[in-house]
Amino acid sequence: MQTILNFLIKHNHWFLFILLEGISFVLIVSFNNYQNAAMFTSANSIAGNMYETLSDIDRYFGLKSENDALVEQNAVLLNEIQALKEELKGYQDSTMLAEHVAIAGGRQGYRYMSARVVNSSYNKVDNYMTLDKGAAQGVKPEMGVIGKDGVVGIIYQTSDNFSLVIPLLNSKSNINCRVKGTGSYSALHWEGGDARYSYLIDLPRYAVFEKGDTVVTSGFSSIFPADIPVGVIDYLEDSKDGLFYRARVELFVDFTNIGNVFIIGNDGKEEQSELEKKGEKE
Template structure:
């Protein structure tokens, strides 16, 4: 025991008085403690995998529920049991240019007719509608934003199904206006506004926003409603272009009926 004690004292004095020996001891200690810390971290990480997986699953479920607002809307991608295909296809795209300071604003996306994009296709993201495809090139397309004063979109009050036309008064980028809503409709601040059933561009019940202010036109007996958008139209990333397989059939049928009249 005395020998061991003397040897430890001698080693300590040697290490303290020689920088080379001291650096070697510190390096070895760091190596050992680093290895221990890494092993501890790996063990803790392994046992935390279940918790992390649960959190990822919750986040995934939340994002999927946001996509097309599934809790509040009908399913967009219903399967056609006869053809075995989806009635509505989604083309994933990304906004590469965004204007929102003009009266008629456009977006530029990085997909075009090579990817199946055509004019008059609806564009949405996980929060709601974004706009309508205007023109296409091989790999790009321009989209008429909902922040425009020239292209009304069919919309409705979700809880009552009363319809109106969605326009923009050119003022705030966070609000659009729902006009021509009949006075008999029950409207309240906070009510949800969604796409209507009279459009072949957007599926019914895609989210738009919530009622913020209500104005009454005494001359026409219609409401004009300020709608607070779900989307921040000044900050858009990935979007989805909707291809409605039934649109051309519906349009051709309606044109034929108009000719018959």
């Protein structure tokens, strides 16, 4: 007995080692499955505030190019408004108008909220991004996030004033996309490596599309409205089992240099997901 005790006391660092490694593994595993782990990420208030200060300083140097980009975007939006107004004029006398507008406006209410990226990475297998808006500003998990060029990701966790995003550059990211102009749908997967590319892995073989086609959101999930740009197909090959096409998609959003984003809230989302759940049950 004494010998065993002595042995245990002499080698007590083994137990500490196993304990600490145990804690680490619990953290690794729980972060992937447990929704309230925000405390151990940069969405906690200390790390969040620090990154915010840093990005304030960093942003100051980018003001000019940011301004240019905003002016450019303004111009595009103005043009769009003009085009829509003209189109509306055409409908003015139509009896269809009332119904048409009511359907477009009332079916799903998407709201946009601007936010700033205070921290992001792009070199790991599972990258994350921290935004400066949180639960106090009305951000909830599973809201969509887009940049001015296209889809960025989906909100994963929120704290009071910060939120954590799973961007497209995360192996957990899984966004349903459509090849524009065709009816082929597929999920977008990132496989690590180059931050510019992601993959559509199960495009049906009968679908007609080619290199250079634009990939947009499908609008099925109610997280993103339909037809938000994602990227351009830049390489096509057969999938491993030969049943599908696999397309490499060059992403529109430059994840190595991202500043302002928009969070998309969907008021009609709960209604839709409730309905879908009901359908699955029956």
